[in-house]
Amino acid sequence: MNTYSFPSVYESTTRDLSGVGNDLLHGLKIDYNDESYIVGELALQEGHSPHRLINTAPGELDFDVLFRTALLLAKEKAGNDFSMTMGFPFEMYQKYSDTAKQRLTKSFDVLYDSSTFTDGVTGKQASTFHLRNVDVIPEIAGSIISLRYGDYREEDSFFVVSLGYGSMEGVLSTNNGIIYRTATSTHGIRYAVNNIKEELQKDYYLGFKTEHQLNEAFKNGKINIDKRNIDLTSLRRRLLKSYFQNIIHPALENAFQDSDFADCSTMYLVGGGAYFSELTNQISDEYDGILNIEIPDNPEKMAVKGYCLNTALQFDEQSPPVGIDIGNANTLIAIDDEDVVR
Numbered sequence: 001m002n003t004y005s006f007p008s009v010y011e012s013t014t015r016d017l018s019g020v021g022n023d024l025l026h027g028l029k030i031d032y033n034d035e036s037y038i039v040g041e042l043a044l045q046e047g048h049s050p051h052r053l054i055n056t057a058p059g060e061l062d063f064d065v066l067f068r069t070a071l072l073l074a075k076e077k078a079g080n081d082f083s084m085t086m087g088f089p090f091e092m093y094q095k096y097s098d099t100a101k102q103r104l105t106k107s108f109d110v111l112y113d114s115s116t117f118t119d120g121v122t123g124k125q126a127s128t129f130h131l132r133n134v135d136v137i138p139e140i141a142g143s144i145i146s147l148r149y150g151d152y153r154e155e156d157s158f159f160v161v162s163l164g165y166g167s168m169e170g171v172l173s174t175n176n177g178i179i180y181r182t183a184t185s186t187h188g189i190r191y192a193v194n195n196i197k198e199e200l201q202k203d204y205y206l207g208f209k210t211e212h213q214l215n216e217a218f219k220n221g222k223i224n225i226d227k228r229n230i231d232l233t234s235l236r237r238r239l240l241k242s243y244f245q246n247i248i249h250p251a252l253e254n255a256f257q258d259s260d261f262a263d264c265s266t267m268y269l270v271g272g273g274a275y276f277s278e279l280t281n282q283i284s285d286e287y288d289g290i291l292n293i294e295i296p297d298n299p300e301k302m303a304v305k306g307y308c309l310n311t312a313l314q315f316d317e318q319s320p321p322v323g324i325d326i327g328n329a330n331t332l333i334a335i336d337d338e339d340v341v342r
Contacts (some may be wrong), residue, residue, distance in 0.1 A: 004336065011038055066326050080128060087204055135315075145310050169249055218236060275299070320335050
């Protein structure tokens, strides 16, 4: 299964950018509604204030730009005619799932500028994409499908906790499906990132640093202010402890009952937040002697791989199945051109 990822940020531009990226992934520039936008790595490299809103849906500019960009990246392996699956957090799923299917099951014309990575040889090009079928599922269901039908082939009941940027979600999965009574959704890692911004502003002038820049600093454990590197590891550790105590612990405590642990011995931690040992160690300590805590390889890719597998399971077609995850921090695309499910 092939996966691609780019930062979920964009910025409008009027500049001609020629030969600034090595390939399409690093030279993403598309036109939409008579505006040109640089997206992902190119927006971070050439933009002044690349951004995006949190938890957007089809019909909103942020989603529409990032989604069309994802289609371009899917083209190399999936072509222009395919079926796909995407997901939303629980709260958004209830509101937007039907609307998303209706809005996305159609053809899309995408105009993009290839001169960004071809030294101006070709310029603007148009691609038309036909989405035959679109399925929309809860985001955490993508990770469950990945765990059950992907490399892990999990057959027993398990808890799964998704430590995403925009939201933290948890649920119990059994052989008969999700136990919706156990489903919980609350603030994601963004809660801690916002807190670190508030802490830094007490001592430093942050200027016009964007949320994405602060998130990158949070992940890297350091930030450059006034040309000096500031170590954030100690502050990050303290804020992640607070995040667990004030947000994650109460949410899981209220969601899971004693009876849920009777036939369940494992909890999987997925999402980008699973890379923070300061956070996952607290979860391990909380369930020490009760559950085995497992972190899959590439935990941030579990949802999108599950979307791709879901496409293969739901739609019997010749074209490679596709999964697209319009994440709050990164947008991911998964394409199964090896037919591993069918």
